[in-house]
Amino acid sequence: MSRVVAVATCALNQWALDFEGNLERIFKSIDIAKSKGARYRLGPELEICGYGCSDHYYESDTLLHSFQVLEKLLQSPATQDIICDVGMPVLHRNVRYNCRVIFLNKKILLIRPKISLANAGNYRELRWFTPWSKARHVEEYFLPRIIQEVTGQETVPFGDAVLATKDTCLGAEICEELWAPNSPHIEMGLDGVEIFTNSSGSHHVLRKAHARVDLVNSATAKNGGIYILANQKGCDGDRLYYDGCAMISMNGETIAQGSQFSLDDVEVLVATLDLEDVRSYRAEISSRNLAASKVSPYPRVKVDFALSCPDDVAVPTCMPIQWRHHSPEEEISLGPACWLWDYLRRSKQAGFLLPLSGGIDSSATACIVYSMCHQVCLAVKNGNADVLADARMIVNDETYIPKDPREFCKRIFTTCYMASENSSQDTCNRAKLLAEQIGSYHINLNMDAAVKAVVGIFSVVTGRTPQFSVCGGSSRESLALQNVQARIRMVLAYLFAQLTLWARGMPGGLLVLGSANVDESLRGYMTKYDCSSADINPIGGMSKTDLKNFIQYCLENFQLTALRSIMSAPPTAELEPLVDGQVAQTDEADMGMTYAELSIYGKLRKIAKAGPYSMFCKLINMWKEICTPREVASKVKHFFRMYSVNRHKMTTLTPSYHAENYSPDDNRFDLRPFLYNTSWSWQFRCIDKQFRTCLKGSA
Template sequence: MGQYITIATCNLNQWALDFEGNRDRIIESIREAKRQGARLRVGPELEVCGYGCLDHFAENDLYDHSWEIYGQILSNPDTFDILLDIGMPIIHKSIKYNCRIISYNGKILLIRPKLFLANDGNYREMRYFTPWNRPQYYEEYQLPKHIAKSTGQSRVTFGDCIVETLETRLGCETCEELFTPQSPHIAMSLDGVEIFTNSSGSHHELRKLDTRFKLITEATKKCGGVYLYANQKGCDGDRLYYDGCASIIVNGNVLAQASQFSLKDVEVVSATIDLDDVRSYRNQKSASNQAVNQKTHYNVIKSDVELSPSENIFDPTVYPSLPQQVKYHLPEEEIALGPACWLWDYLRRSKTGGFFLPLSGGIDSCATAVIVHSMCRLVVESIDDKQVLADLQMLVKDETFIPKTPQEIAQRLFYTSFMGTENSSAETRARAKALSQAIGSFHVDLNMDNLVSAVVSLFEVATGKRPIFKIFGGSSTENLALQNIQARLRMVLSYLFAQLLPWTRGKTTPGLLVLGSANVDECLRGYLTKYDCSSADINPIGGISKTDLKRFIAWAEINFKLPILNDFITATPTAELEPITADYVQSDEVDMGMSYDELSRFGTLRKVGKCGPLAMFIKLYHEWSQPPHNLTAEQVAEKVKRFWFFYAINRHKMTTMTPAYHAEQYSPDDNRFDLRPFLINPRFPFASKKIDELVELINERQAEIDASNKSVD
């Protein structure tokens, strides 16, 4: 006879240290889960305080505030009659832990600390917390006095235990534990746990979601069971965008999936499952033998919680949820949606007057502008959401504003400017203006030659020397200095315009956030001027490759109906900082000495492949000596050495880079993700010597092969 249970999980757009706002979103998610008929609700990791508190986790206040907010959730009548799995940090015996709290009807059943902590890349959990690291071990925890007074409990179980309801067993697995080789769900399943909860703070990276879903589905495909995955969604105050996708999986089949990108603060999905399906799936000889052979068992917290009322069997409105396909976005869609949602969160939570973007007419600033346009589209599509409308009206300082088009929003919140010089082409100026008109930004078209001339003249007066460009006979030093002063003056103008442009239109809104538009490949190579207009408040494309940005623009041309974008795709990337002559037009790839595709490969091998110069040469020789590249060992060696030289001499720039949306695994962001020294010998002499030795060996071997082939002929 079937045992039907309705269960719910959620995406929550929590904000670090926004205790009361986080509380309200948690309570709303519980209300919504109950409206959907659920008897179990699971929420994201550290949802009470917000996942991204970083070094604020060192402050004892944070733990006191979290308990106070949790007490308000626990005592709220709206949170009764449903089993709750809520995440928050807890201090136990003076040690800080990342925990789940399981409760029912105002009483705590179990506090379960995280066993394995995320401690790589963007994650530094071991900087703040200690892993429990003792599977199936438990102790007693003394509750704070105000919580004990509310619950009538002085102590509760603290440790790696499972909860037993009247029908089934439930166990917790937190984020990183799913990714570890010995995931807890394996041992729990062998000890009779049928429902697993996983509460995560998992961030977006391009093309990453399928990895996460493979792990989630494989967990129950192998062990059988019900898996509830909850996740943070949105920008909680840092470079990461948490991309939701809360889901419910049974025996490897996805029954429910929440959105990956949206402007909703609270999103709840539910499914009705039959526990008999789990038991039938597990009725395999090998699985049952392994279960019986277990010598250690979990401590079981027994409860009178009823997840499957008897009347469910005879209720015609209760029916099991059906499997569905996992929804994946194209990488181009991910670029359109992820950074756009991140920008919206940043804008509404900073309560600034909008965005300012130096719009150069090149593909990078174009992509940034189109991402802002995508944000405006999302706002229009979500205008029926009360929170979205309230935030928009707060930003524009107009309680009557209800836009019908993305352009109406851009006219109020988005400002662009083409800051031209005598080195700018008419084509880039025209492209910038046409794009601003298409997306509706308030656009300023200006020339800054008099400003550049004034600075150069000041230098001449002070030193008696006047620098000239290389094509007119100047040195490389003069040439670079004249390019850099143009770029740096644009940064100064950007902040001036960001502060004053709303004022010129009679608006009382605060100043604007300045957007940067340096892509991840240029950051990796250091192909940008330090403190130029890449220096900004935030950068939505700083973690996206040039190759992916081109694909995004091609996608947006069709899907956003912006034909002007074709002109950006076909244009040659150029900084336009040197004079254009009949014989010379500055080109990014020529200046860099490498293509953007090569840069992406260098970046992936350096960061993801963990390659130094020698290992990179070996890998690339085997790749690039074959068609279609057909490069010699010398050519590959030269490319590798050139990359590492420019990477090293420009590494100092990464220490000052604008905070960027993290989207790519090979990001060189020095602020947290990619910690490297910024004073390195750029020649890498020892590695270069070893590369030269290998080139010689390769050539000798190739000569032997060629001689052998000739003798056969």
């Protein structure tokens, strides 16, 4: 009896609305799958149009072009003799669904709509799609005429069904359904489905991959079966990076693992698996078999096709492997680097410009660009022709081959130290040394003349000259003078980004990189429209703690010795006058809280959904060894005052790589107002009442 099946899953770097490019990548994945003997090919969620189309899903053009791509796929000889499972939006009875379209030899077998929609955090699927709510129910779907002409079918099954081939049974899940408490694979497995498929659009968050892997393996640990997961990879035009990690699992163990971070636009995993291993695994689970005898059956679409090899062909099967997880520091080095590469090549710019201050944040950003250069050189060395073509396009040289990361960095990365009379020589030296070690084209400039010119205009108009507080000025004057410096840095960054290459006799412009971390954004410790305002920000979703660990990682793995002094220096904005030539201003003193505290506040506020009172109640226990209830109350009040006063700054936050689930990214991930009653009078009274109760209890 035939029992060894060959199946393929993909990680594809699809781009929203890039129908031509998306089609090419789908074709390439099918060709690879077939060349490796696969009889079934699974692709990522909404791969035809790209996952991140957002409100373009409302447009009939998106639906039309998706069907035009499907027509090309159905007509092509490349899709013959392999079951192809692709993702696209479908309009059924005037309702939009997120669907899998499964076809074989110019015939559509089933259109399977998504049952559980992702609608939290970064996801808004309920805005564009409706979940299929008719369990185990199939309806007739009337195909568009362009598809009817290819398939000869007027209608096809649409709904919650499974495929019954000659040798096995397949059932589909779509992304969120794996994460749902009542995942379809449970009931499908009890009904005899042996192969579960999941097409995902799952984004990267630091330390998230293990959760996805555990869910896939646990899906078949209790019930037996084969689980195949495909995922989007790369940046499809927004703040998210989809990290691939396509995988195949059987009976609770990983069989094949795809790369989590890669510059390959198309990655295909193929595994040969023995169906008898599933059947024997299930045979001795009596509780599973008792439940299976009572399950309501799924509608089955019969398919005159086998996934297994002929009986007389001996095919070796794949064995379980140990999943290899990246450390958070490796994730920071690789994920944002791949994200930056997608932005650079798809924006068709000639490189990046970074205001490099010599502090941890801008230095970490520079290291990520350097890591990107490493990844590009490695990909070219490994024969990636697409990466080579993109690199040549970026540097405008058809014969160029990137071999050395420092040399490539010199071509595409400009760093700029913008000194003022408040800058120290130490930070200047740190920035210069790091630039030398990574190979960036480095600029030193002094902006005092520009600052004095702007302040001079104000003085001429008003007859008043503001002073720093250390020179006798008020806090308002001092803050305004600091903000002028910060905003002029942003103006200079864009000026140099547009004209530096012109001045050097080279074509093109540069993307400006921001370097505000997630904790500073949460606290609002930045000037609106200062040098944190940029085109994109690779570290905007990362905590200061993680960035410090990443700096240590780069010191050890890239041998960037300049990072040693950067790590030991206290973070400072250098916007106030020096005292005896030394920096007197530090970030944590200015903020009135530490970066470690900020991370805790952010996680409690966003992830634990804690308001001022709830946060106080949690922290008096968390910090009982280090703070009195009164001190905790003071810290919580100060955070919420500063958070609410500065929340308006999030409306102009630079689009940032999403890496933390407490990101304050306004109206994208963090849907909160930006105008508050900053006294929080009711909430703070509740805190006061509670800490007085605590004091009485401890008396």
